[in-house]
Amino acid sequence: MSxxxxxxxxxxxxxxxPPSGSLFPHKHLLGTWNMDPTSIKFLLDIADRYVEQxxxxxxxxxxxAGLTQINLFFENSTRTLMSFEIAGKRLGMDTISMSTGSSxxxxxxxxxxxxxxxxxxxxxALVVRHADSGAVKLLSEKMDCAVLNAGDGRSEHPxxxxxxxxxxxxxxxxxxxxxxxxxxxIAHSRVARSNIYxxxxxxxxxxxxxxxxxxxxxxxxxxxxxxxxxxxxxxxADVVMMLRLQQERMQGAFLPSxxxxxxFWGLTSEKLSYAKDDVLVxxxxxxxxxxxxxxxxxxxxxxxxxxxQVEMGVAVRMACLDVxxxxxxxxxxx
Amino acid sequence: xxxxxxNARLIDPATDLDIHGSLLVENERIQAFGANIDIPxxxxxxxxxxxxxxxxxxDMRVHSVDVAAALAGGVTTVILQPDQTTIIxxxxxxxxxxxxxxxxxxxxxxxxxxxxxxxxxLQLAEIGQMKQSGAVAFTDCRxxxxxxxxxxxxxxxxxxxxxxxxxxPEDKSLAADGxxxxxxxxxxxxxxxxxxxxxxxxxxxxxxxxxxTGTRLHFALVSSREGVEAIRAAKKxxxxxxxxxxxxxxxxxENAVEGYRTFAKVSPxxxxxxxxxxxxxxxxxxxxxxxxxxxxPRSVDVKRLPFGQAAPGVVGLETLxxxxxxxVHSGKTNLMTILRSLTETPANLLGLDTxxxxxxxxxxxxxxxxxxxxxxxxxxLMSTAKNTPFDTLPVQGQVWKTIVGGKTxxxxxx
Numbered sequence: 001m002s003x004x005x006x007x008x009x010x011x012x013x014x015x016x017x018p019p020s021g022s023l024f025p026h027k028h029l030l031g032t033w034n035m036d037p038t039s040i041k042f043l044l045d046i047a048d049r050y051v052e053q054x055x056x057x058x059x060x061x062x063x064x065a066g067l068t069q070i071n072l073f074f075e076n077s078t079r080t081l082m083s084f085e086i087a088g089k090r091l092g093m094d095t096i097s098m099s100t101g102s103s104x105x106x107x108x109x110x111x112x113x114x115x116x117x118x119x120x121x122x123x124x125a126l127v128v129r130h131a132d133s134g135a136v137k138l139l140s141e142k143m144d145c146a147v148l149n150a151g152d153g154r155s156e157h158p159x160x161x162x163x164x165x166x167x168x169x170x171x172x173x174x175x176x177x178x179x180x181x182x183x184x185x186i187a188h189s190r191v192a193r194s195n196i197y198x199x200x201x202x203x204x205x206x207x208x209x210x211x212x213x214x215x216x217x218x219x220x221x222x223x224x225x226x227x228x229x230x231x232x233x234x235x236x237a238d239v240v241m242m243l244r245l246q247q248e249r250m251q252g253a254f255l256p257s258x259x260x261x262x263x264f265w266g267l268t269s270e271k272l273s274y275a276k277d278d279v280l281v282x283x284x285x286x287x288x289x290x291x292x293x294x295x296x297x298x299x300x301x302x303x304x305x306x307x308x309q310v311e312m313g314v315a316v317r318m319a320c321l322d323v324x325x326x327x328x329x330x331x332x333x334x
Numbered sequence: 335x336x337x338x339x340x341n342a343r344l345i346d347p348a349t350d351l352d353i354h355g356s357l358l359v360e361n362e363r364i365q366a367f368g369a370n371i372d373i374p375x376x377x378x379x380x381x382x383x384x385x386x387x388x389x390x391x392x393d394m395r396v397h398s399v400d401v402a403a404a405l406a407g408g409v410t411t412v413i414l415q416p417d418q419t420t421i422i423x424x425x426x427x428x429x430x431x432x433x434x435x436x437x438x439x440x441x442x443x444x445x446x447x448x449x450x451x452x453x454x455x456l457q458l459a460e461i462g463q464m465k466q467s468g469a470v471a472f473t474d475c476r477x478x479x480x481x482x483x484x485x486x487x488x489x490x491x492x493x494x495x496x497x498x499x500x501x502x503p504e505d506k507s508l509a510a511d512g513x514x515x516x517x518x519x520x521x522x523x524x525x526x527x528x529x530x531x532x533x534x535x536x537x538x539x540x541x542x543x544x545x546x547t548g549t550r551l552h553f554a555l556v557s558s559r560e561g562v563e564a565i566r567a568a569k570k571x572x573x574x575x576x577x578x579x580x581x582x583x584x585x586x587x588e589n590a591v592e593g594y595r596t597f598a599k600v601s602p603x604x605x606x607x608x609x610x611x612x613x614x615x616x617x618x619x620x621x622x623x624x625x626x627x628x629x630x631p632r633s634v635d636v637k638r639l640p641f642g643q644a645a646p647g648v649v650g651l652e653t654l655x656x657x658x659x660x661x662v663h664s665g666k667t668n669l670m671t672i673l674r675s676l677t678e679t680p681a682n683l684l685g686l687d688t689x690x691x692x693x694x695x696x697x698x699x700x701x702x703x704x705x706x707x708x709x710x711x712x713x714x715l716m717s718t719a720k721n722t723p724f725d726t727l728p729v730q731g732q733v734w735k736t737i738v739g740g741k742t743x744x745x746x747x748x
Contacts, residue, residue: 033522112638132640133524134594153642154524193524216521217529 024323028140028147031156032198040202044166047312047319051170054090054315062092067124067325071097072114073150074130079285079310080150080159084127087317093125111135115142124325128152133190146324148317154190159320160284161194163312165202167305168239170312171280176203181233181275183209183265184243184292185254187216191284192243196222209233211265213254230264230271237275241282242267242292258291267293272303280305336360337740338373342382342701346389346691347674357387359697362739367691380742382701385734388673389689390698392680393651394578395554395626403629403651403717404441405744408700408733411688412441412629412651413680416448417475423448425463432468439741442698444470444684449488449499455479458488465497470684473500473554476601478536480506486543493549498683500552501540503561503577504602508532513642515603519588525641528603534560541568541575552683553577556622557602559612566621576623576683581657582648582723583613590723596637596644598723600628617675618667624683625675627654631719649717653710653724655702659731662704669704699737706732 023042032040053059069088073081081097088095109117111130118126119142126147128136133153140147151157168175180199186192186208199206206224208215209232220226227233234240245261255261272279281297281304289295298304340356344367357367358377373379390410397415404412414431416422422431422445435443447469448459453476461472472492478501479485485501492499512528514520520527537553541564544551556562556577568575582600587607590598598604616622630647637644650657658672681689688698712725736744 110635110639130640132642134642135640137594138638138640152524153640156524190524193522217516217527218518219521221518222522 022323022326027324028149029158029320029324030137030140030147030149032158032161032194032201033156035158035198035201037201037203040162040165040198043162043316043319043323044169046322047162047166047315048170050315050318051312054311060090060092063329064088064321064325065092067093067328068122069093069095069125069127069321070118070121070123071095071127071150072118072129073097073099074128074135075100075151077129077150079313080129083310083313084148084150084317087314087321088125090314091318091321093321111139112142115139119144124328125321148320148324151190154188154193156194157190158194158198159313159317160191161198162320163309163316164195164241164282164284165198166312166316167282167309168280171305171308172238175199177205178238179205179207179236180239180241181207181209181237182241182243183230183233183267185214185245185249186210186219186243187214188246188249189243195241196224200224207233207237209265211255211261214249230267231274234271234274237279239280239282240267240272240275241284244284244286245288245292262291266291267297269294269297272297279303282306282309285310336365336374336377338377338379339382339387339699339701340373340379341384342387343384344387344691345669345673347670348678348690348692350670351691352670354384357691357699359737359740362697364691364693364695364697366693380735382734385701385703387699387701389677389691390700390736390738391655391676392684392686392689393627393629393654394624394680394684395580396629396651397647398629398631398718399441399443400629400631400649400651400717401441403649403715405736406716406733407627407651407653408655408702408736409627409651410441410698410700410736410738411686412443413470413684414443414445415475416446416473417453421448421453422446422469423451423453423459423464425460425467428464428467428469439738439743441738441743442688444468444686446471446473446475446500448472449474449479449492450484453477455481455484458484458491461492461497462495465495470686471498471500471552474502476502478502478504478506482539482543485540486547489543489547489549489551493547498550498552500554501536503533503536503540503553503556504528505532505535508535513599513603513646514591515588515605517588517606519592523591523594523641525591530558530560530605530609533558533602534564537561537564537568541573544575545571545573548574550574550576555580555583555602555626555628556613556616557583558605558609562612562616562621566616569621576679577621578624578626579613579617579622580626580628580650581654582628582650584610584617584661585657586610586723591641594641595723596639596641597648597721599641599644599646600648601646614661614666617661618671620671623675624680625654625658625672627651629717631717632721633719637721647721649715649719649722652715652717653722653729655700655733656708656710656729656731657724659704660729663730697737697740700733701735701737702731702733704731706730708732
């Protein structure tokens with residue numbers, strides 16, 4: 001029978017909703033730039049269910065049993081790597097992790113050769129962190145399986161943005177309309193970029209507060225309000241996200257000293273008093289206590305969501321691995 | 335044997351000649367040309383069918399001698415940059431490069447010598463000896479000579495030999511490890527960026543040094559509005575400075591690196607749209623003197639890498655003329671300006687014996703059809719690598735014949 005449509009045939013209709021078959025119609029998770037609100041909501045809804053699962057005694061649902069997940073980290077990381085590893089294991093995946101020390105990149109192999117090698121081992125999900133912006137996208141162009149960006153250079157860190165969004169949604173009820181302040185080393189931060197794109201997509205009002213040396217050029221064109229003073233930036237804020245300040249920023253003449261940074265941009269109770277009373281304080285970790293955040297705020301369980309963020313991280317990564325491998329598990333919808 | 339190119343539109347930017355006529359070549363040299371000249375009966379006649387016949391194109395900045403690509407692009411003379419495997423910083427190397435193209439049927443190659451030893455910007459290279467051996471200018475190529483004292487001495491010393499110094503306009507410490515233009519795109523992609531000011535600052539300093547030493551100075555590649563403005567101001571003051579730009583800066587802006595496209599990674603980086611428009615204006619009003627291809631064949635091995643690690647550079651010899659002509663077709667400038675920037679001006683700057691239509695001059699000629707449409711296809715390029723950001727771009731104006739020393743070395747198949 002010919003599959004060619006004749007004039008008499010009815011209009012073809014998709015027998016699935018949405019027409020693409022998935023509310024997350026992407027092969028990879030490379031970033032939050034241009035991600036649509038439906039896809040984000042879809043991932044967050046699934047992650048919400050995993051949060052409940054992770055709080056039970058039996059945390060593993062082997063829906064991804066038999067699938068292989070490779071965590072390839074070209075840059076040192078403990079928390080993100082652990083989080084991805086636990087997420088994979090809780091879905092029943094065979095999880096293998098590899099860090100720079102043991103990889104052959106040091107022996108001069110190019111990224112695309114590494115991709116070729118990995119491809120031959122037939123993984124089903126590849127989680128990559130790399131020190132160069134755009135490296136994960138380049139790798140994904142060569143890979144057959146789903147590639148998840150666990151941070152590339154200063155470009156993107158999408159799972160961090162998703163877990164931040166989930167934390168905000170659970171604490172505040174919604175993301176839309178919240179005034180969210182991101183403060184710290186914006187210029188060198190992939191977390192800031194992914195968060196800006198995602199929060200903008202979800203209708204939040206994003207403000208950046210940082211010294212001019214730590215803000216990238218033309219950042220206001222990304223749809224954010226830019227402040228340099230903490231009291232102005234924090235005025236009426238619902239959420240404050242602090243970013244980690246790398247100690248080596250003193251070398252490039254970005255800042256004079258940590259002491260001075262803490263004085264003007266460190267989050268203290270006094271500065272936080274400009275924000276709303278029920279302000280939520282977040283930090284992607286690891287924290288520099290007494291540099292970008294005062295200890296009493298970090299440890300204030302009512303306002304600080306820093307521990308919760310780590311918990312959400314596992315759930316969000318489970319959701320991402322789940323969604324990106326669904327096409328391999330046809331019929332076993334969960 | 336006399337060769338006659340008849341029924342051609344003869345254009346010579348040096349004399350503003352633009353007539354319909356013929357040109358005769360005898361023994362490698364132009365014997366006669368004009369509207370009504372007698373064609374000897376036994377001449378080997380080529381009917382140009384109304385195509386433009388102009389002096390052979392001179393490309394002032396190539397990083398590799400890519401003969402097939404040059405000839406296919408109508409380029410008869412290439413100026414090789416000193417950043418070769420063996421850096422061109424002494425007279426034997428200059429002689430070796432010159433000897434390869436002298437007396438053989440190939441594109442003419444003139445090297446630029448290193449301005450400082452090892453291109454390191456610390457000690458002067460042997461400018462006098464290299465000049466005698468045939469180096470046409472001196473440059474540190476991809477880096478500016480950043481030490482002001484060294485740059486000053488360099489200009490003073492080169493001035494004695496009347497050697498042209500070519501400076502790369504980019505302040506080293508402001509550029510640092512930058513790979514893209516400092517603007518919205520680089521901020522979003524998270525790439526290390528170079529501000530436009532890095533260019534203007536270098537130009538301003540070197541113009542002062544040129545005025546101090548009285549030496550003429552050429553800027554290798556201008557990419558920004560600030561750069562064009564700095565040169566315009568310097569020329570207005572009467573400084574002896576000139577500059578080049580390349581077609582990719584006239585056609586592309588920072589958006590080309592979207593998606594981390596390393597084929598659009600060039601040095602200096604592609605800048606904002608306002609910079610692109612300012613460059614076109616600068617070319618039209620004569621602030622920018624010459625057009626170069628900055629031809630730099632790079633294999634996929636060094637291009638298919640994360641953006642920060644990938645090598646900069648594009649191939650440009652074959653697309654130089656067509657991309658330049660698009661400014662004529664779009665009415666931004668006129669044909670004579672474009673051809674002058676590719677023939678007479680570089681010949682004058684470098685003291686070459688070509689670049690003009692003149693009886694008795696070496697017959698380096700390019701014949702092209704300014705209207706003919708074609709599509710740039712990376713796979714069909716003759717160059718040794720295919721790293722062009724212009725793949726699949728439709729352009730207008732195609733080289734028909736490239737003639738070096740009276741010999742037709744390239745003919746476009748029609």
